[in-house]
Amino acid sequence: MPGPGGCGTITPERRPRANPVTDSSRYRPQVIEERWQQHWQSQGLARTPEPGPSAASHSVGTGEPYYALSMFPYPSGSLHMGHVRNYVITDVIARVQRLRGRAVLHPMGWDAFGLPAENAAIERGVDPGAWTDQNIGQMREQLKRLGLSIDWDREVATCHADYYRWTQWLFLQFLDAGLAYRSEATVNWDPIDQTVLANEQVDGAGRSWRSGSLVEKRKLRQWFLKITAYADQLLDDLPKLQGWPERVRTMQANWIGRSTGAELQFEVVDGDGAGTGQHIAVFTTRPDTIYGVSYVVLAPEHPLVEALTASEQQLSVQAFIDLVGRQSDQERTAEDSPKRGMPIGASARNPANGELVPLWIADYVLAEYGTGAVMGVPAHDQRDFVFARQYELPVRQVIIPEGSDEHAYEGGAWTAGGVLIHSGPFDGLTCAEARQQIIAAGEAGGWGQGRVQYRLRDWLISRQRYWGCPIPVIHCDSCGVVPVPEEQLPVELPQGVELAAKGGSPLAQLESWVAVACPCCGQSARRETDTMDTFICSSWYYLRYSDPHNTALPFSREAVDRWLPVDQYVGGIEHAILHLLYSRFFTKVLRDRGLLGFDEPFARLLTQGMVQGITYKNPHSGRYIAPADVADPSDPRDPISGEVLDTFYEKMSKSKYNGVDPAGVIDRYGADTARMFILFKAPPEKDLEWDDADVEGQYRFLQRLWRLVDSAQERGLRLAPSGASPSGNAEAPLTEGDQELRRAVHTAIAAISEDLDGDYQFNTAVSELMKLSNAMGSQLEAASEAVAVEALTVLLVLLAPFAPHLAEELWQRLGANPDDDNSVHRQRWPEADASALRRDTVTVVIQIKGKVRGQLEVPADADAATLEALALASEVAAKWLEGQPPRRVIVVPGKLVNLVP
């Protein structure tokens, strides 16, 4: 591949300048990029401006704060293309905002706790902390090669004690607020990783998101955060997030899953039909269908099941419970899976009409949701309908569509609205009316009440793992759960723990660490040995960046309110639910604690698409083939069998051999090419197909820019110190060529400014840069010096956010002095000059009945009547109207004239 080698042995300075085809006119990113990265670092170009008079000396960066944030990475040790895309997007945003005069915070850090470090420790006997720090070091160096304008002075790592000290401090805030509690719970137990998982970490097939093993159910005493207490706020504030993608808001709303309905009490009856005093509470969103109940179903885990099961049913019920226990929630409730259940030999009384209905247990009812019991209304719920058909339970219709007869809908459940029948005093009411009145009747009769139910569960945060943030509490036999006093924070992770042991928390095995005096009574007590879910650590890191060196608090109120909410957050769609919901929850809790003064942490969210690599697969063997082993990409064949391969793009991964290493791309083309390619190839939120040929094309574009500036330099053009606008005047009007070039320049300013405002469209912004470059390529040579210099100045400033190294190099080559800090990155974003965009004549289209038939060059200020007259007089009109006057004429000034015969 003819990549840029950088193999010349003669330094540019020693070459004679006369020959245009010299090494000095070759773009060699390998030489310039590292130099500028070091220079910028020494100049503090990415440093976050602090408020106050000291910063006022410089014109740039003293404006309103702007916070540009990428989702911080897990430090795996190697950067992949998904990271590159994420951080380049955020970097462009940060750089544009600086050029626009904003004071920019653009930080980076590490989501550094988690299982990979612990697994590496077990497999290789290394210290998880040392392993993680080494990875951080590697990744930081890789990131720096991208030329990101990150303020590294604000770097945080969640696994460092100076960070997790405050994670613990914040946990104690939750504890103090009554939002952290311990509870015995059925938990998802991962038998491979030997830990519990949050519901969110179990996939649709009931497998661990990390180990992939089937998750088991276990009862354990666990720590929870009471996110359900904020369910309403988290849902109701979603409409505030207009800068978020609609689908992310929808996903969060679905996840919270608020449903309004009623909790109704069914009294258990004995064999003679007499009440036993025991009640089964069911939750339903359809209290209006209560007269259609034909049975009540309990979750197999429901606490009353054992007591209520008739003795002759004991064996089969127990067998059924065991069977269900092996299924995941998803399997149990999937609509297409068979519903299974059995009667337990007891009955309950319908509180509305006094009827006795049988009690069942079934797999599709979950103990965790609602009350763990539902009323079965086969006529008006599809799952109940399927269940009833299967077990020959009665189906009674109590809702009919308005105006229809009652037998019209027997084929399946009628789940839409209608009018009540067979419902005693409620007959004739609409569903909505009946819901209210039946709830009212229930409240009056003591057998029901309105209730709001959420799909959202409390957040299980306990992990039986070493490499996480220790939960800062102490268990004392006499005082109970005692928070570790603030001044004793951080509770540091101890060294030398045996990590390979299975079956519980590694910390529990280190007696010297566990045994501690109770802070309350001084008696011997024991530390909590669970660590926190790493999602806790990532739920507040964006706050810490505002004040990363604070040793008295996680952040000061002043700093956090100055920088937040984050103006633009950028990251993967995979965090649409968990991380973003948890962060919103944290923000609201901390607001209620008075620690910060805003409701939502992220004003705008950009979810960038995946980076996909070209993937070859043998359709018969199912084997993936590395692109390097495919001899002819236009006819991809298996290198061994010669079979034709399937070709497609898929997310880059090792097992598919379709990954592209960012370091290799930077080595070959430089960071600027990689940045430009990624931004240009696809809109930011869409998946991006990595294509070496397109990368090559992007490199050629940067080379063209290099040559363009090189020849301008040969001509002796230098950047003007003042930057006065060469707009011409009456005595010395601009030539037509100058006007045309200026129009191209200011069109680019307007278009790119538009593309970078709010909704970011980097792909079209880059294409506008290309257009400007094309225009300059043909017109710069003939342009006057003033206009040419303006064009060059604008081109380089517009280029600066995208290809920062090249823009800076060319800026300096055109005469700016790097030593007096005249960086292209400290310039002002240009303003489009409306007078440059003005033109004397414009082309309008002549349509005949909506079809384009010709064009007309007209004065730009021609009014509708003039345009109509010109169009009617045109040859096009003569040809198509055949002498008849048009029935109708539509004129869109500056655009078209439509003649309708």
Added chain:
RNA sequence: GGGGGCAUGGCGGAAGUGGUAGACGCAGCGCACUUAAAAUGCGCAGACGGCGACGUUGUGGGGGUUCAAGUCCCCCUGCCCCCA
């Protein structure tokens, strides 16, 4: 099953509030430079017809609204995502 999104040349993708479809780039073709190639520069390029100026057709398929539809409405097909 529910909710959301998408569908435009050989390919990636452009097209404020309906107003010249295909910007920009990749791949391709032609020309110039070169002994030649690479690189570079210039040009062509939706499809069909025509030597041509042009004409017809064209944004997944079908219908509709409109002077005018990629864009708005209805139906259908396919793909993707989320929730069940």
